[in-house]
Amino acid sequence: MPGRFLYYTNVLVRLIPEDDYALYLEALAEALPIEVAATDASGRVIVWNGALSRVAGTREQAVGRPLFEALPWLAMDPNLDWAELLEDVLAGGGARTFPRHPLGPRVVRATIGPMVGRGGRVLGSVLSFEDITSGARAAEQRRMRDRTEAVHSLGESLAHEIRNPLNAMSLNLQLLRETLDDEHVERADLVRRAEKALAESRRLEQLITHLLEVSRGGALQLTSARIDPLIAGVVGRLEGFAETHGCRVQVRPGSTRQLSLDTVRIDRAIENVVRNAIEAAAEGGHHVWISTRDDPHSSVIIVEDDGPGIKPQDLSQVFVLYTTGKRGGSGLGLPLAREDLRRHGGEIEAKGRHGGGAQFLIYLPSGDRETSSGTDRGPNFVDA
Numbered sequence: 001m002p003g004r005f006l007y008y009t010n011v012l013v014r015l016i017p018e019d020d021y022a023l024y025l026e027a028l029a030e031a032l033p034i035e036v037a038a039t040d041a042s043g044r045v046i047v048w049n050g051a052l053s054r055v056a057g058t059r060e061q062a063v064g065r066p067l068f069e070a071l072p073w074l075a076m077d078p079n080l081d082w083a084e085l086l087e088d089v090l091a092g093g094g095a096r097t098f099p100r101h102p103l104g105p106r107v108v109r110a111t112i113g114p115m116v117g118r119g120g121r122v123l124g125s126v127l128s129f130e131d132i133t134s135g136a137r138a139a140e141q142r143r144m145r146d147r148t149e150a151v152h153s154l155g156e157s158l159a160h161e162i163r164n165p166l167n168a169m170s171l172n173l174q175l176l177r178e179t180l181d182d183e184h185v186e187r188a189d190l191v192r193r194a195e196k197a198l199a200e201s202r203r204l205e206q207l208i209t210h211l212l213e214v215s216r217g218g219a220l221q222l223t224s225a226r227i228d229p230l231i232a233g234v235v236g237r238l239e240g241f242a243e244t245h246g247c248r249v250q251v252r253p254g255s256t257r258q259l260s261l262d263t264v265r266i267d268r269a270i271e272n273v274v275r276n277a278i279e280a281a282a283e284g285g286h287h288v289w290i291s292t293r294d295d296p297h298s299s300v301i302i303v304e305d306d307g308p309g310i311k312p313q314d315l316s317q318v319f320v321l322y323t324t325g326k327r328g329g330s331g332l333g334l335p336l337a338r339e340d341l342r343r344h345g346g347e348i349e350a351k352g353r354h355g356g357g358a359q360f361l362i363y364l365p366s367g368d369r370e371t372s373s374g375t376d377r378g379p380n381f382v383d384a
């Protein structure tokens with residue numbers, strides 16, 4: 001340490017008036033733990049600390065030479081014009097800091113500022129570099145890890161989303177296979193089953209497109225749509241599923257409003273809720289009721305069942321990722337439904353149903369566009 005100071009003192013004596021020593025040494029002492037260089041007013045190196053000599057050559061080679069000869073990284077930096085910065089600092093410009101600056105093979109926190117003597121005269125410049133490469137690398141590794149986790153959970157949701165239509169497809173094919181052996185079955189019935197299977201395969205294709213969008217962080221694909229036809233579509237698709245669970249699904253349509261929806265996502269959200277209701281009802285009274293209505297600020301879908309219901313303390317739990325009460329369940333249906341609904345400015349709530357079972361309320365914001373008075377509301381539940 002004394003040797004180093006002596007060395008600097010000698011250099012400084014040669015370069016500047018004795019009066020200014022203190023200032024220089026002060027600036028130097030402050031900067032010692034990081035890489036520090038200082039120049040005189042002509043841009044020649046007068047200070048070069050140990051940390052800097054470990055990465056950029058000895059101080060003997062550096063001191064007295066123009067800064068950019070001693071520090072060729074700066075001259076070759078494609079991201080910053082250091083010559084211009086130095087010129088500005090020496091002309092009285094303020095200090096500048098670059099918190100994460102790529103410099104050669106490293107990432108540094110770089111600063112450059114003037115060294116100001118008595119009377120405000122600029123005596124030279126001070127540059128400092130703090131190597132933050134390892135921190136930057138750790139941050140990059142963290143980003144990679146996050147990305148891996150995102151890919152992992154995308155994989156799981158992909159599996160989940162594909163399983164629904166795939167199950168429906170194989171169910172329809174299975175029913176088709178059974179009816180093929182029955183001579184009394186009408187051809188029209190066979191065609192109907194085959195078309196249902198085809199419709200599911202088309203939906204699979206849509207889903208994959210949708211998932212690719214999601215994986216790209218895709219925006220909502222909003223179109224003007226009504227919820228009643230969406231529900232009719234979902235219920236139609238789940239007919240075979242309800243049948244095998246011995247459940248009767250009744251629908252009371254009551255919404256006429258045009259909403260701005262990403263129909264693929266809303267369709268999928270509704271399907272997940274209705275599937276759950278059918279699965280629950282199969283453990284109870286085998287009934288599912290779906291109704292819709294237009295409230296002043298939102299349209300509401302109510303899905304109820306007479307299954308075992310949800311314990312009050314578990315009501316919020318069902319929306320937590322990977323929470324499932326089913327063997328082979330994924331616990332993804334409701335969390336994904338909620339995410340899609342919230343992205344529309346909507347919400348989903350779980351409640352107990354009077355008389356036992358569960359009630360799910362889905363709210364979709366109106367956007368305040370009513371297309372008809374609502375006189376076409378059906379007063380009674382009708383069989384789906």
Ligand SMILES: Nc1ncnc2c1ncn2[C@@H]1O[C@H](COP(=O)(O)OP(=O)(O)O)[C@@H](O)[C@H]1O
Nearest residue numbers: 276280318324325326329330331332333334358
């Ligand atoms: N209608 C319902 N009645 C009773 N429990 C339900 C109902 N809907 C959802 N749940 C509970 O919430 C859990 C999470 O549902 P979900 O996110 O769709 O995942 P999964 O259906 O794969 O289990 C279900 O496993 C079930 O325990």
Ligand SMILES: [Mg+2]
Nearest residue numbers: 272276333334
């Ligand atoms: Mg589910």
